[in-house]
Amino acid sequence: xxxxxxxxxxxxxxxxxxxxxxxxxxxxxxxxxxxxxxxxxxxxxxxxxxxxxxxxxxxxxxxxxxxxxxxxxxxxxxxxxxxxxxxxxxxxxxxxxxxxxxxxxxxxxxxxxxxxxxxxxxxxxxxxxxxxxxxxxxxxxxxxxxxxxxxxxxxxxxxxxxxxxxxxxxxxxxxxxxxxxxxxxxxxxxxxxxxxxxxxxxxxxxxxxxxxxxxxxxxxxxxxxxxxxxxxxxxxxxxxxxxxxxxxxxxxxxxxxxxxxxxxxxxxxxxxxxxxxxxxxxxxxxxxxxxxxxxxxxxxxxxxxxxxxxxxxxxxxxxxxxxxxxxxxxxxxxxxxxxxxxxxxxxxxxxxxxxxxxxxxxxxxxxxxxxxxxxxxxxxxxxxxxxxxxxxxxxxxxxxxxxxxxxxxxxxxxx
Amino acid sequence: xxxxxxxxxxxxxxxxxxxxxxxxxxxxxxxxxxxxxxxxxxxxxxxxxxxxxxxxxxxxxxxxxxxxxxxxxxxxxxxxxxxxxxxxxxxxxxxxxxxxxxxxxxxxxxxxxxxxxxxxxxxxxxxxxxxxxxxxxxxxxxxxxxxxxxxxxxxxxxxxxxxxxxxxxxxxxxxxxxxxxxxxxxxxxxxxxxxxxxxxxxxxxxxxxxxxxxxxxxxxxxxxxxxxxxxxxxxxxxxxxxxxxxxxxxxxxxxxxxxxxxxxxxxxxxxxxxxxxxxxxxxxxxxxxxxxxxxxxxxxxxxxxxxxxxxxxxxxxxxxxxxxxxxxxxxxxxxxxxxxxxxxxxxxxxxxxxxxxxxxxxxxxxxxxxxxxxxxxxxxxxxxxxxxxxxxxxxxxxxxxxxxxxxxxxxxxxx
Numbered sequence: 091x092x093x094x095x096x097x098x099x100x101x102x103x104x105x106x107x108x109x110x111x112x113x114x115x116x117x118x119x120x121x122x123x124x125x126x127x128x129x130x131x132x133x134x135x136x137x138x139x140x141x142x143x144x145x146x147x148x149x150x151x152x153x154x155x156x157x158x159x160x161x162x163x164x165x166x167x168x169x170x171x172x173x174x175x176x177x178x179x180x181x182x183x184x185x186x187x188x189x190x191x192x193x194x195x196x197x198x199x200x201x202x203x204x205x206x207x208x209x210x211x212x213x214x215x216x217x218x219x220x221x222x223x224x225x226x227x228x229x230x231x232x233x234x235x236x237x238x239x240x241x242x243x244x245x246x247x248x249x250x251x252x253x254x255x256x257x258x259x260x261x262x263x264x265x266x267x268x269x270x271x272x273x274x275x276x277x278x279x280x281x282x283x284x285x286x287x288x289x290x291x292x293x294x295x296x297x298x299x300x301x302x303x304x305x306x307x308x309x310x311x312x313x314x315x316x317x318x319x320x321x322x323x324x325x326x327x328x329x330x331x332x333x334x335x336x337x338x339x340x341x342x343x344x345x346x347x348x349x350x351x352x353x354x355x356x357x358x359x360x361x362x363x364x365x366x367x368x369x370x371x372x373x374x375x376x377x378x379x380x381x382x383x384x385x386x387x388x389x390x391x392x393x394x395x396x397x398x399x400x401x402x403x404x405x406x407x408x409x410x411x412x413x414x415x416x417x418x419x420x421x422x423x424x425x426x427x428x429x430x431x432x433x434x435x436x437x438x439x440x441x442x443x444x445x446x447x448x449x450x451x452x453x454x455x456x457x458x459x460x461x462x463x464x465x466x467x468x469x470x471x472x473x474x475x476x477x478x479x480x481x482x483x484x485x486x487x488x489x490x491x492x493x494x495x496x497x498x499x500x501x502x503x504x505x
Numbered sequence: 506x507x508x509x510x511x512x513x514x515x516x517x518x519x520x521x522x523x524x525x526x527x528x529x530x531x532x533x534x535x536x537x538x539x540x541x542x543x544x545x546x547x548x549x550x551x552x553x554x555x556x557x558x559x560x561x562x563x564x565x566x567x568x569x570x571x572x573x574x575x576x577x578x579x580x581x582x583x584x585x586x587x588x589x590x591x592x593x594x595x596x597x598x599x600x601x602x603x604x605x606x607x608x609x610x611x612x613x614x615x616x617x618x619x620x621x622x623x624x625x626x627x628x629x630x631x632x633x634x635x636x637x638x639x640x641x642x643x644x645x646x647x648x649x650x651x652x653x654x655x656x657x658x659x660x661x662x663x664x665x666x667x668x669x670x671x672x673x674x675x676x677x678x679x680x681x682x683x684x685x686x687x688x689x690x691x692x693x694x695x696x697x698x699x700x701x702x703x704x705x706x707x708x709x710x711x712x713x714x715x716x717x718x719x720x721x722x723x724x725x726x727x728x729x730x731x732x733x734x735x736x737x738x739x740x741x742x743x744x745x746x747x748x749x750x751x752x753x754x755x756x757x758x759x760x761x762x763x764x765x766x767x768x769x770x771x772x773x774x775x776x777x778x779x780x781x782x783x784x785x786x787x788x789x790x791x792x793x794x795x796x797x798x799x800x801x802x803x804x805x806x807x808x809x810x811x812x813x814x815x816x817x818x819x820x821x822x823x824x825x826x827x828x829x830x831x832x833x834x835x836x837x838x839x840x841x842x843x844x845x846x847x848x849x850x851x852x853x854x855x856x857x858x859x860x861x862x863x864x865x866x867x868x869x870x871x872x873x874x875x876x877x878x879x880x881x882x883x884x885x886x887x888x889x890x891x892x893x894x895x896x897x898x899x900x901x902x903x904x905x906x907x908x909x910x911x912x913x914x915x916x917x918x919x920x
Contacts, residue, residue: 105560142584145520150587157598158583161576168573169557172565183572187602188647209647232603232624 091256092124096224096246099133100263101320102166111261111320112173119179119219126214126253127181127221128246129170131162152197156226156236159198160186163223163242171221181219184210186226186234191245193227193235199376200227200235202244202307205252214253222249240301247304251311258313260300261320266327267292267299269492270344274480277493281342282325285332288342291435291469296347305329332437340438340445341490346483347431348476350380351404352461353411357392357421365395368414375410377403380431381464381473392421396462398473401427429461430479433471434486446470452489458482506671507539511639511661514548515678516735517581526676526735527588534594534634541629541668542596542636543661544585546577567612571641571651574613575601578638578657586636596634599625601641601649606660608642608650614791615642615650617659617722620667629668637664655716662719666726673728675715676735681742682707682714684907685759689895692908696757697740700747703757704730706850706884711762720744747852755853755860756905761898762846763891765795766819767876768826772807772836780810783829790825792818795846796879796888807836811877813888816842844876845894848886849901861885867904873897 095115102108111127118125139158143150150158167183174181190206210220224242227235237244243260250258265280267289272278284292286309293302299317308315308329318326336342358364365384372379382397399407404427411423432453439445446463449470453460458481462473474482487493510530517523526542533540554573558565565573582598589596605621625635639657642650652659658675665673680695682704687693699707701724708717714732723730723744733741751757773779780799787794797812814822819842826838847868854860861878864885868875873896877888889897902908 105557109561139580142520142580143587146524146584146587147591151590154583154587154590154598157579157600158587161579164572164576164579165554165557168569169561172558172561172569172573175566175569176562183569185572185649188649234600234603 092126092253093118094126094128094246094250094253094255094258096128096242096258096260097130097170097320098242098260098262099130099135101261102129102170103133105169107320108166108169108173111170112177114261114320115174115219116177116179124214125219126210126249126255127170127174127219128224128242128249129163129166129221130224130242132166135162135165153233156197156234159236160223160226160234163225167221167223174219174221179219180217181221182213183221183223184208184213185223186245187228189220189222189249191227191248193229193237195229195231195233195235198236199238200229202227202237202248205248207252211253238303240298240304243301243304244307247307247313247315250313251307255313258308258315260315260317262299262317263319263321264299265319265322265324266317267297267329267343269342270483270487271297271346274483275487275493278487279492279494281327283328283330283336284342285336285437286329287332287468288336288435288437289329291433291466292343292345295345295431295433295435295469295471296349297343297345300329336437337441338438339436340442341434341436341492343435344483344486344490344492345433345435346479348479349401350398350429350431350473351401351407351425351427352396352398352429352473353404353407354394354396354424355411355415355420356394356424358395358415359419360391360393364418367418368395368411369397371410371414372399372407375406377407377410381462381471383462398429398431398462428476429473430476431471431473432479432482432486433469434490435469437468439468448489449486452485453482456481456485507541507668508533509541509543509661509665509668509670509673511543511657511673511675512545512585512735513657513675513677514545514550516676517544517585518548520584522735523581523584523588526585527592529676529735530589530634531592531594539629540634541625541664541670542585542589542634543639543657543664544578544581544636545639545657547581550577550580568648571612571649574651575638575641575649578640582636582638589634589636594634595632596636597628598636598638599623599628600638601660602643604635604637604664606642606663608644608652610644610646610648610650613651614653615644617642617652617663620663622667626668653718655713655719658716658719659722662722662728662730665728666722670728673723673730675730675732677714677732678734678736679714680734680737680739681732682712682744682758684757685898685902686712686761689898690902690908693902694907694909696742698743698745698751699757700751700852701744702747702883703751703850703852704744706848706881707758707760710760710846710848710850710884710886711764712758712760715744751852752856753853754851755857756849756851756907758850759898759901759905759907760848760850761894763894764816765813765844765846765888766816766822766840766842767811767813767844767888768819768822769809769811769839770826770830770835771809771839773810773830774834775806775808779833782833783810783826786825786829787814787822790821792822796877796886798877813844813846813877843891844888845891846886846888847894847897847901848884849905850884852883854883863904864901867900868897871896871900
């Protein structure tokens with residue numbers, strides 16, 4: 091079997107941890123597998139580098155940040171290769187460039203365009219275990235890029251796809267994907283199996299186990315992914331293509347995201363092109379808008395538009411909105427940062443009705459007001475006051491019977 | 506003027522220091538110069554990385570060490586470019602690869618083969634200040650290499666040569682090149698000017714201001730080098746082609762090196778090819794032999810061979826020598842590590858006689874026994890018991906009148 095193993099920052103957080111990783115890699119190799127290793131920077135390292143940069147500049151150029159940050163994974167890759175070699179297995183470290191991770195030139199948030207495998211694949215063919223620095227790539231014009239937070243997951247999945255690997259193992263500091271955050275709901279249960287689409291919703295909704303883009307990539311190329319802990323031998327959660335079993339389960343998990351801000355434009359003239367103008371400008375600043383709600387105006391003259399963005403982008407989004415609003419003659423712009431998004435996710439929703447009604451009813455029963463609603467085929471999201479986040483997660487998790495003591499709509503053992 | 510400025514580890518040792526460096530760079534740019542910056546890793550960084558590796562392996566592969574160590578200069582280059590940019594000057598950081606520093610594949614001690622300038626020269630032509638990570642290069646097969654300790658000096662001089670720079674400034678934590686180590690001789694005087702050959706002897710003899718290979722490179726391509734401090738505005742020492750002025754000075758400096766070990770092969774059969782066999786084997790292990798002395802055997806049957814190597818190589822050299830000796834039928838091999846090399850240097854020796862005699866006489870007067878002697882056109886070196894090092898340096902410095910209060914053979918003001 092060809093296995094791609096990705097180890098996150100805590101998994102390579104110290105020399106002792108790196109040596110434990112080396113043993114795990116050696117074990118997989120001993121069992122007759124070909125292994126490719128992807129590593130993140132040692133935990134804390136990336137933040138340390140960001141801290142240094144922030145002492146020099148409030149807004150350092152992306153290109154320089156990329157050269158700076160790409161050091162962290164080079165270090166951990168070299169050390170991990172040494173540790174594997176020390177156990178008597180041939181290993182070589184490779185930078186993103188040397189592994190042929192070609193990206194576009196959007197610094198600090200680059201997109202992978204192709205993977206040639208470069209020197210890493212040559213080494214693999216000779217029986218060497220390549221240890222590839224995650225999170226980084228190179229443009230066609232030879233500039234160093236990084237893939238954004240969590241980018242090492244993407245490196246792993248993309249390399250697995252490029253090599254046609256049988257499995258991509260994402261090693262982290264948790265045992266797998268849970269029905270919700272176990273810190274909030276102690277009865278939260280580890281899922282044995284989950285579909286790409288469900289994982290995508292969970293990841294993008296704030297369950298930080300697996301980076302969103304890596305799940306999209308895994309889905310696109312059908313890469314089977316396992317999320318598991320590098321600190322024990324528990325089996326983890328398999329993220330795969332949807333199967334019939336999964337449809338039996340209406341709701342797989344409850345996610346939340348406190349990292350959102352809501353911007354409302356009050357009394358916009360209700361004429362064609364207004365929303366387009368606003369959201370064009372916001373998209374032009376590379377800000378991703380999540381939920382958009384536009385109320386129908388009763389008199390046909392003015393309307394309110396509300397939308398949510400990540401908190402990190404809220405200041406910028408507000409400024410852009412205010413500029414546009416002045417042009418359009420809207421009344422005012424309001425922003426709220428004390429909001430949260432709570433969502434229930436499950437592929438079974440496609441064939442089962444009543445999930446949204448049950449969600450709204452459950453929140454209402456606990457006097458939690460819903461500010462915005464957004465739905466997709468497999469999820470329902472509500473924007474609520476952030477102070478109710480934990481309560482909402484707990485009551486929804488319970489209402490959909492997701493805990494260890496399962497209700498009717500709960501997932502069966504082994505998922 | 507096109508100026509290459511190299512900043513050592515202490516000069517970029519903290520964010521505050523990096524910002525001071527940025528100001529100095531900006532100043533040179535403001536005065537109408539084109540500036541190319543080369544940086545070392547922040548002080549302590551390389552040792553930290555070596556420390557991490559040593560906890561994993563006693564003998565890590567050179568290839569992995571190179572990927573590991575090259576991180577340090579990338580970090581400082583990116584931070585320095587940010588700091589210059591922050592002052593309002595266009596700056597971009599470049600890796601060794603991006604600056605087209607092509608080396609052979611001798612990992613951890615790679616030799617520069619050519620410099621294409623790469624992206625860095627394109628940026629320079631557009632008025633940008635390129636900040637190049639020192640100490641590192643890339644092979645024709647895309648492997649990352651490093652140039653050995655002090656390698657950033659070499660990067661600076663080689664880049665200066667490749668660009669035809671008017672001046673290469675080496676910024677360090679001392680004011681320049683002194684007649685000897687001021688820690689041993691407080692009267693030691695900073696030299697205003699020194700020839701490449703003198704600097705070469707001083708550098709290789711243990712005055713650690715400028716890396717030896719970088720001086721060879723500067724001499725070969727006629728790059729004028731200034732060694733000066735980044736902590737003040739003192740003028741520093743100019744290292745240039747020998748001129749007539751210099752010949753008037755018999756001795757420019759006194760150097761010492763405690764980092765040596767002496768190996769003696771006792772009673773080697775005195776037949777052709779013996780020395781060749783021994784030194785071939787040692788050279789084959791990439792160990793540089795410094796002084797070799799072979800005594801003429803009185804009976805024509807056996808001879809003693811003594812040689813010195815760097816202490817770091819002494820264990821390896823001893824093992825190799827013992828293996829060869831067994832083959833050759835020599836009596837025994839002895840090693841001494843408590844030795845030092847003391848040298849007097851000066852281009853004026855070419856035209857003035859009596860320097861060696863004066864040196865031997867001075868050491869004898871102070872009861873310092875000479876174990877080995879080595880001479881070149883412009884230096885005389887003696888191997889002595891290491892406990893006499895400081896004494897020898899002091900008395901020689903005085904005997905040749907090198908201090909602030911100058912004797913007849915001393916260098917004139919401004920030298």
